[in-house]
Amino acid sequence: MKSPAFAYAKPRTLDEACGLLEAHGEESRIIAGGQSLVAMLNLRLAAPGLLVDINAIEGLGGISVQGDRLVIGALVRHREIEQSGMVAENCPLLAQAAPHIAHVAIRNSGTIGGSIALADPAAEWPACCLALDATFRLVSKKGERRVAARDFFKGLFATALRPAELVAAIEIPLLPNHRSVFLELARRRGDYAIVGLAALARPEGGRLHDVRLAYLGGGDAPILARHAMQAAEGKPPAADLSAELARDLSPLADLENRAATKLHLANVLARRALAALAA
Amino acid sequence: MTARDELPVKGSKTRTQAGYIGKAEPRANAKRLLQGRGSFIDDLRFPRLAQVVFLRSPHAHAKIRKLDFSKARTAPGVIAVVDGRAVAEYCTPWVGVLSHLKGLKSAPQFPIAIDRACWQGEAVAAVVAETRAQAEDACELIVAEYDPLPAVIDMHEALAGRHVIHPDLGDNICFNREVDFGAVEAAFAKADVVVEESYSFGRHTGVCLEGRAILADYNAAEHTLTVHHATQAPHMMQDIFSKHLNIPEANVRVICRDIGGAYGIKVHVYPDEMCTAALSIMLRRPVKFVADRMESFLSDIHAREHKVKVRLAATKAGEILAFDLDDLTAIGPYSVYPRTSGIEGNQVVNLTGGPYKHQNYRAKLNVVFTNKNVTCQYRAVGHPIAVALTEGIVDLAAQKLGMDPAEFRRRNLVPDDAYPYTGAAGMKFELLSHHQCLDKLLALMDYKALRAEQAELRKKGVYRGIGLAAMIEVTNPSPAFYGVGGARISAQDGATLRLEPTGMLTVLSSVTEQGQGTEGIFAQIAATAVGVTMDKVKVITGDTSTTPYGGGTWASRGAGIGGEAVLQAGKALRSNILDIAAAILSVDKATLDVYNNEIIDAASGASRLPLAELGRVAYFRPDTLPMKFQSELMVTRHYTPREYGFTFTNGIQASLVEIHPDTGFVKLLKHWCVEDCGTVINPMLVDEQIRGGVVQGIGGALFEECHYSEDGQLLNASMADYLVPMSGEMPDIVCGHVESPTKSSELGAKGVGEAGTAGAPGAVMNAINDALAPLNARVNSMPFTPERILDALGAANAKG
């Protein structure tokens, strides 16, 4: 299929971009890597009047350490994160998760900002951001505000983003004493996972502290599995968190998996992740 | 190498030289395609070219209450908006039946549905515009109203017939067949061991890189229709366009350009394609249709979808006595024209138990209509079903007997010295090599060592499984396949070879190329038969107005049938060339030969005359030749296999998998295939056919399924949701060959294109079940998703 016709603008500054979004309101749509949006356009699932291409805006790219945070610009491609020494050193979870996102060609274009803004419940970055307790810098004509990842994801493709607001950067607190594991189960390499888990903890003498378990594919949004985290806190790796996970997660059935199957798989991942964190 | 050093062709007692036959020659068209210089239908540019898109029914079964085109007709760029009645003025309907499938029935089908849509995705209107985007925009402006009708989705419900899809037909049964050979009841009565199992096979489809594509160009001044068509059977389509569009056959030209995969998908008559041709006549201008991905899922033929119950009777000593089969398959609302949708089920009946020497066989087949997309012949037609259920039940019997599955097969496979042999299902086999293939396979995979490793790993909680699947395969079909049933589909193919003045060789063949390398092997055969080097050969296929008449590419027939025609034409041309050489050189023809683009002295190998010089004389200075001598440097030969209904091939596959019992995931570790396609013309292409076929078979076993909702909506019509097998999950595939050339042709080649697909699902299923055996679990519904495996394990846990 072919996309319906749309107008196209490629602003050079953030200010200009915010102005366009403000002026065109609902009719406008940001395009970053285009790896999700172009498919939606061609399937005629989206029909914006104006595409605001943010790729030429300076200041939306780059990876840096600023104080006790790793800061990743919204336009940073999945592939840059995967290959960045700075990310591997300061936030290994992202480096572990990146290869699971789609395929190289898609990772070369797709952006972390796009992934956060889209908020696919099966996407890797949103779950990682929950586990890492990241904060998003959001910018609009009205200025900048900062929203914690844990307050940002609201449901199926729903976020705290306001109309005419864009994701400018992702700030991630450095956790030098934590260990991380990223696991997911996908039918084929590069597919969205049936269920996945971004896990972090500080291991100490065989016990796990500050346990964080963030699931993708566990519900209509990325989910921090609080009951499971609580049950695992301060203990040696748990073998079975199925009761807690049943309270935390509410997976949606898909064509090949019932909700109960996904819950079962989530528990398998928790067991594997906790064991790996303590090892 | 001199002429005398050349090996005979691997067929028995032939005098042709081996030359390039059996060599892994790279194919000429690969480079062109890799460089992006392929010419597919969507690459064509024509003046006044219009594009058509279709409004497709959103309902599985509905009365079309209203179609309002007023807004769409005035949209920018729109040339025409038409319904089924308007198109029917230009194209007559068809009924997909064959007389030799007795009782097979279907309803008339129109290019665009009239009054009633019978599956979600059936075209109900067409919009023609200057561009595809404009046509899609206008399509959204059509106001269509429907009254939904009861949709028959489940095949058991279809059989029960509470709602009859085509009331005129009386019931939902397209075709049924029962066979009963030997004494099945008695065999089961006296058997020591009886095993029974039900298998279900998901509906899937052949996902081509290039969607279906057609560009029809009607010329009113000449009353000619030129159709650029991504089809596997150009002459068949020429006949069909002629018949249904009422244009004399000679005025219809079908041209195939590069085709991006076909797998049987592109050998059928599709309503939207017939509509495109009709619109070209109606509008008197070229019209193009290229199916997009979603349309492909909704309207390319689907396949498989069988539910089968099978029983096997055996003795304690491990002798198979009988197979008993009951197959139910659903084909959508119409039997597809002109090959019908009864063939797949019919093949299951013909092929089940095929590798084995039991004498008793009974089978029952019901083919029913449903309100889903149509199904028809897709790569390996029926074989994956027949092989999987045969090999599944054979493994179950071996398990029950406590016998090693390889040993159990060895005891029951038809002996290699038993040929010609007629199997229990009545199939006639000229020469098969089951035992040689089994031995070669077991050696290739080091079966004993694998079994030992498997046992060791099991102790450590690692669940590996080894699965075998023996197979027979229908190739090189004679007219018994379609022609005898009244279909105007040629079982014969032809080749024309022409020596050009420069000594180049042009080959025209009626077999088509859609990425499998047919043109490459024809070049090898032609170069070998005539005595030129490969770089001198140019192969032309896919044009009804230039190539000889023939069937095209399907049923693993291109190499065996089309290749033999090339060989015979080449031999005749070589003889004609030698006549000219003898005339020029004034020597006895018998003393000369053609080798390496030259006429040589046959005894000494000494060079006598370059072919370029012979060509110059023959074409430009025939005045120097004897007065009554006329050179003939263009030769046509045809070939039809007739001695056997089919030239059966055989082979055996093995799969090694590891199961993760906590997730239900299957890891494919390795796959082996040893098969016998007779003469191997190009080992590289044969291996790639096998590997590609195996991957498609694995797709059916593990990944691919067209999911329908209860009301007949296809739920996964996209590449994101329909899982094709991808390289990341595929194991290494090791190929081995046994060569038992068919004596029915001089080339000795049997088909190979479908063997991989035929055997892989059964091998993978058996490997999974072998891995699950110590956990007392079994699966029998393809595709084997992790959830299905978890369910089987859960059921096992509940029992134990």
Ligand SMILES: Cc1cc2nc3c(=O)[nH]c(=O)nc-3n(C[C@H](O)[C@H](O)[C@H](O)COP(=O)(O)OP(=O)(O)OC[C@H]3O[C@@H](n4cnc5c(N)ncnc54)[C@H](O)[C@@H]3O)c2cc1C
């Ligand atoms: C075959 C395939 C497989 C895939 N598999 C995966 C996978 O396994 N895991 C995964 O996570 N993703 C997957 N993706 C999606 C991919 O990661 C996308 O790149 C990502 O979801 C969106 O990023 P983008 O830059 O391409 O965004 P775009 O497609 O350009 O935009 C997506 C949405 O986000 C909005 N948007 C983009 N940037 C911003 C911003 N800075 N501020 C506010 N809104 C913005 C757009 O308006 C649009 O609504 C896959 C994609 C494909 C094609």
